[in-house]
Amino acid sequence: MRRGGGHRLPVCPKCSLSIISRENQEDTMIKKMAETIGVGLLVLSGTAQAAFQWNLPTPVTRIASEIYDLHLIMMVIILAVFVAVFGVMFYSIYAHRRSVGHKAAHFHENTTVEIVWTIIPLIILVGMAWPATSTLLALKDASSADLTIKATGYQWKWGYDYLKGEGEGISFLSNLATPQEQITGSAPKGEHYLLEVDNQLVVPVNKKIRILATANDVIHSWMVPAFGVKQDAIPGFVRDTWFRAEKEGVYRGQCAELCGKDHGFMPIVVEVVSPEKYTAWVDEQKKKMNAAADDPNKKWNLVELKARGEKVYAANCVSCHQAGGQGVKGAFPALDGSKLANGPRGRHIEIVLNGKQGTAMAPFGKLLSDTDIAAVITHERNAWSNKTGDVIQPSEIKSARK
Amino acid sequence: MSAVIDTGHAHDGHEHHPSGIMRWITTTNHKDIGTLYLWFSFTMLLVGGMLALGVRLELFKPGLQFWHPEFFNQLTSMHGLIMVFGAIMPAFVGFANWQVPMMIGAPDMAFARLNNWSFWLLPIAATLLIVSFFVPGGAVAAGWTIYAPLSTQMGPGMDLGIFALHIMGASSIMGSINIVTTILNMRAPGMTLMKMPLFVWTWLITAYLLIAVMPVLAGSITMLLTDRHFGTSFFNAAGGGDPVLFQHIFWFFGHPEVYIMILPGFGIISQVIPAFARKPLFGYSSMVYATASIAILSFMVWAHHMFTVGMPVAGMLFFMYATVLIAVPTGVKVFNWLATMWRGSMTFETPMLFAVGFIFVFTMGGFTGLILAIAPVDIQLQDTYYVVAHFHYVLVAGSLFSLFAGFYFWVPKWTGRMYDEKLGKWHFWLSMILFNVTFFPMHFLGLAGMPRRIPDYALQFAEFNEIASIGAFGFGLSQLLFLWIILKVTVLGRGEKAGPRPWEGADTLEWTHLPSPAPYHSFHEQPVVK
Numbered sequence: 001m002r003r004g005g006g007h008r009l010p011v012c013p014k015c016s017l018s019i020i021s022r023e024n025q026e027d028t029m030i031k032k033m034a035e036t037i038g039v040g041l042l043v044l045s046g047t048a049q050a051a052f053q054w055n056l057p058t059p060v061t062r063i064a065s066e067i068y069d070l071h072l073i074m075m076v077i078i079l080a081v082f083v084a085v086f087g088v089m090f091y092s093i094y095a096h097r098r099s100v101g102h103k104a105a106h107f108h109e110n111t112t113v114e115i116v117w118t119i120i121p122l123i124i125l126v127g128m129a130w131p132a133t134s135t136l137l138a139l140k141d142a143s144s145a146d147l148t149i150k151a152t153g154y155q156w157k158w159g160y161d162y163l164k165g166e167g168e169g170i171s172f173l174s175n176l177a178t179p180q181e182q183i184t185g186s187a188p189k190g191e192h193y194l195l196e197v198d199n200q201l202v203v204p205v206n207k208k209i210r211i212l213a214t215a216n217d218v219i220h221s222w223m224v225p226a227f228g229v230k231q232d233a234i235p236g237f238v239r240d241t242w243f244r245a246e247k248e249g250v251y252r253g254q255c256a257e258l259c260g261k262d263h264g265f266m267p268i269v270v271e272v273v274s275p276e277k278y279t280a281w282v283d284e285q286k287k288k289m290n291a292a293a294d295d296p297n298k299k300w301n302l303v304e305l306k307a308r309g310e311k312v313y314a315a316n317c318v319s320c321h322q323a324g325g326q327g328v329k330g331a332f333p334a335l336d337g338s339k340l341a342n343g344p345r346g347r348h349i350e351i352v353l354n355g356k357q358g359t360a361m362a363p364f365g366k367l368l369s370d371t372d373i374a375a376v377i378t379h380e381r382n383a384w385s386n387k388t389g390d391v392i393q394p395s396e397i398k399s400a401r402k
Numbered sequence: 403m404s405a406v407i408d409t410g411h412a413h414d415g416h417e418h419h420p421s422g423i424m425r426w427i428t429t430t431n432h433k434d435i436g437t438l439y440l441w442f443s444f445t446m447l448l449v450g451g452m453l454a455l456g457v458r459l460e461l462f463k464p465g466l467q468f469w470h471p472e473f474f475n476q477l478t479s480m481h482g483l484i485m486v487f488g489a490i491m492p493a494f495v496g497f498a499n500w501q502v503p504m505m506i507g508a509p510d511m512a513f514a515r516l517n518n519w520s521f522w523l524l525p526i527a528a529t530l531l532i533v534s535f536f537v538p539g540g541a542v543a544a545g546w547t548i549y550a551p552l553s554t555q556m557g558p559g560m561d562l563g564i565f566a567l568h569i570m571g572a573s574s575i576m577g578s579i580n581i582v583t584t585i586l587n588m589r590a591p592g593m594t595l596m597k598m599p600l601f602v603w604t605w606l607i608t609a610y611l612l613i614a615v616m617p618v619l620a621g622s623i624t625m626l627l628t629d630r631h632f633g634t635s636f637f638n639a640a641g642g643g644d645p646v647l648f649q650h651i652f653w654f655f656g657h658p659e660v661y662i663m664i665l666p667g668f669g670i671i672s673q674v675i676p677a678f679a680r681k682p683l684f685g686y687s688s689m690v691y692a693t694a695s696i697a698i699l700s701f702m703v704w705a706h707h708m709f710t711v712g713m714p715v716a717g718m719l720f721f722m723y724a725t726v727l728i729a730v731p732t733g734v735k736v737f738n739w740l741a742t743m744w745r746g747s748m749t750f751e752t753p754m755l756f757a758v759g760f761i762f763v764f765t766m767g768g769f770t771g772l773i774l775a776i777a778p779v780d781i782q783l784q785d786t787y788y789v790v791a792h793f794h795y796v797l798v799a800g801s802l803f804s805l806f807a808g809f810y811f812w813v814p815k816w817t818g819r820m821y822d823e824k825l826g827k828w829h830f831w832l833s834m835i836l837f838n839v840t841f842f843p844m845h846f847l848g849l850a851g852m853p854r855r856i857p858d859y860a861l862q863f864a865e866f867n868e869i870a871s872i873g874a875f876g877f878g879l880s881q882l883l884f885l886w887i888i889l890k891v892t893v894l895g896r897g898e899k900a901g902p903r904p905w906e907g908a909d910t911l912e913w914t915h916l917p918s919p920a921p922y923h924s925f926h927e928q929p930v931v932k
């Protein structure tokens with residue numbers, strides 16, 4: 001619904017002219033009323049412009065459309081019951097009032113009626129649950145998938161590994177792409193505010209995609225409403241779900257299980273493309289991955305490592321330890337001037353690799369390459385007021401992993 | 403039965419008790435303790451409400467304007483904990499304290515000193531919860547459901563929260579034992595179980611539920627505590643545990659807990675409707691059976707809170723069908739209330755308004771519950787605002803409105819004065835309308851896919867959130883009107899004098915055998931019920 005012409009009343013110009021020319025009080029009143037209504041309509045059309053979404057999103061998988069229909073059928077039944085039951089209640093409120101002189105009857109039991117209103121709802125309820133059963137069976141059947149992708153929930157991003165099928169071996173992290181300025185309000189919010197990522201999941205259309213959901217730290221949940229998919233990602237366990245998208249396009253969802261501070265900031269974006277486009281994407285990814293692989297024997301210098309480390313820090317560390325390394329008092333420790341970042345490097349490497357039990361500090365060893373970890377530690381030990389001058393080589397991380 | 407003997411020392415109209423603050427600290431009188439419970443829960447309602455307004459303030463517009471995300475999580479979590487354990491549950495215990503002895507013709511609760519202890523544990527627990535905001539890392543921020551392993555990550559605020567829950571659990575268990583003992587042993591001669599007022603029945607069943615599930619909660623949070631501090635791995639996969647185990651144990655407590663918060667409400671409504679329809683409750687025995695069925699079924703449906711964890715399909719089917727079954731006894735209750743109203747001679751004073759409003763809005767919550775019970779649909783709606791809308795329809799429009807109805811209904815008996823009817827009606831209409839303005843749009847937000855517990859949201863959710871926030875502030879402010887109504891009729895003692903039976907259709911013992919206000923010691927001679 002775009003902006004309607006509601007603010008201007010469909011008044012014939014001749015008539016309105018004649019109204020004005022007469023200029024008696026009554027007409028001025030009419031005019032004022034018309035203006036008020038016009039303004040009212042303008043407000044209404046203004047809000048109608050906004051995205052009021054009243055129902056589930058348009059489904060693009062068979063499961064999602066079955067769910068859509070199930071919900072619709074249930075709503076119809078429920079509304080019918082609602083109207084019947086409250087029709088009776090409001091009639092009674094209207095007719096059986098003392099103020100209209102109604103005298104109270106004295107009945108208080110009727111076994112037949114009791115049995116009837118136990119049995120009928122039972123039938124209706126089973127009638128509602130029955131069609132849901134077949135949908136549920138289909139929804140839980142993740143067998144014979146064309147493509148298997150592992151989705152790993154991290155605090156607070158998603159990681160994707162293409163495990164089986166075309167594109168096997170592709171692996172990347174998917175971070176929120178909305179800039180901080182938009183969130184704090186110092187920049188205008190974009191169209192896909194909070195629902196945009198740096199690397200989106202790409203899958204081919206009309207193929208059965210099996211998602212293996214797991215997590216690295218706490219429970220997350222992988223949700224894409226248009227697919228009718230929501231699967232909790234549980235640390236230490238792998239649970240599966242699946243979808244077969246029938247329409248190309250970009251579909252957006254969010255983490256659906258409270259997972260700490262940035263729970264609201266780890267969206268899921270899935271791009272469904274044609275098979276040809278998908279093949280092209282796979283090739284491109286493979287090339288990129290080969291190019292990105294670092295020579296393990298390369299000796300890095302401080303400047304190179306710091307530059308790379310700053311980027312790694314911005315993608316992984318900044319949401320807790322903050323841009324200035326000052327942390328958040330009482331919740332996330334500071335790195336700037338901290339004992340850890342200025343003390344022995346072995347301890348620093350160990351914490352970054354293995355995380356800290358019982359805190360939000362994740363074991364980044366599972367998440368980042370040796371070079372990235374070496375870079376980010378080098379950055380942390382030489383940024384802000386930290387001036388250790390330490391240069392951590394990837395080889396050092398490699399040996400620390402053992 | 404020491405309490406029975408004690409009443410032998412009481413003389414008509416003489417009130418033997420210390421005055422000032424010591425009266426309240428040392429009291430063993432069920433009416434005093436009931437009053438304490440009610441004031442405590444109302445205070446918690448206001449505190450929890452303020453936290454909720456903090457949440458709605460942040461969600462008024464997209465973007466982060468007021469709170470850090472971690473503080474926002476503390477607001478939602480503490481709002482839930484305080485409302486469930488601090489406001490709704492103690493409020494019903496307050497009603498039980500005031501009403502159960504008077505309705506069964508008993509002089510007091512069975513264990514009068516235990517009663518005092520059950521209450522005074524609560525302010526201690528509440529203090530712990532409030533203090534937890536000020537410890538490093540802040541208060542509980544893992545949701546009121548404190549799912550592991552997120553809750554094992556939290557700071558000392560979580561330990562304070564766990565300790566507070568333990569204390570409140572102990573308080574609930576003691577209170578329940580007291581209520582069960584009182585109801586089973588201290589009824590007036592002639593009052594058989596099937597002659598008890600329905601409010602007493604619902605509390606008897608609720609008390610059994612509490613005794614059954616509070617230890618389960620205590621177990622789960624103790625396991626959490628040892629996971630946090632003593633190296634156990636109940637909920638940690640790396641040590642051989644399972645995070646989902648926590649959810650199973652929590653919801654085995656949590657689902658009966660839902661009924662703990664609504665069954666006494668059903669009881670209140672079952673007293674109010676007949677009184678204002680001037681007609682006996684329709685289907686008394688089926689009401690009792692329906693209540694019992696709901697309680698029993700409540701132990702078999704817990705995993706419908708967990709349809710998205712990835713259960714075997716057989717498990718999902720079982721929990722789906724079992725959950726749907728609960729609608730049957732619940733429906734029976736609604737139909738019985740309607741049949742009670744049918745061909746009555748109704749008047750609509752504030753208690754009746756809230757009772758009818760309760761039926762109307764609670765049923766909507768029941769319907770959305772039904773939709774959520776259907777597992778495939780729940781996959782779409784789980785952890786979205788649809789769930790938030792659903793449980794506020796049953797907990798605010800359900801439990802809270804029934805508490806309002808009960809307050810207006812019984813306050814003449816408690817104080818001997820009538821509340822301000824005009825303001826009461828304002829309170830009803832404001833609450834009813836603004837409640838719906840707040841929570842109805844949340845259904846649409848959930849359908850559109852807005853997750854729960856997020857401090858900021860995509861632009862497509864902006865309009866409904868704005869409406870909900872406006873409604874929430876209105877609803878919150880309307881409760882200040884309620885505060886004024888309470889103060890007026892209690893502390894200030896203003897309002898018309900009430901006769902012993904201000905509601906002509908009310909026929910339980912407190913109305914027929916006791917003056918208003920009910921004397922400090924009532925029924926030292928038990929009435930005989932025919």
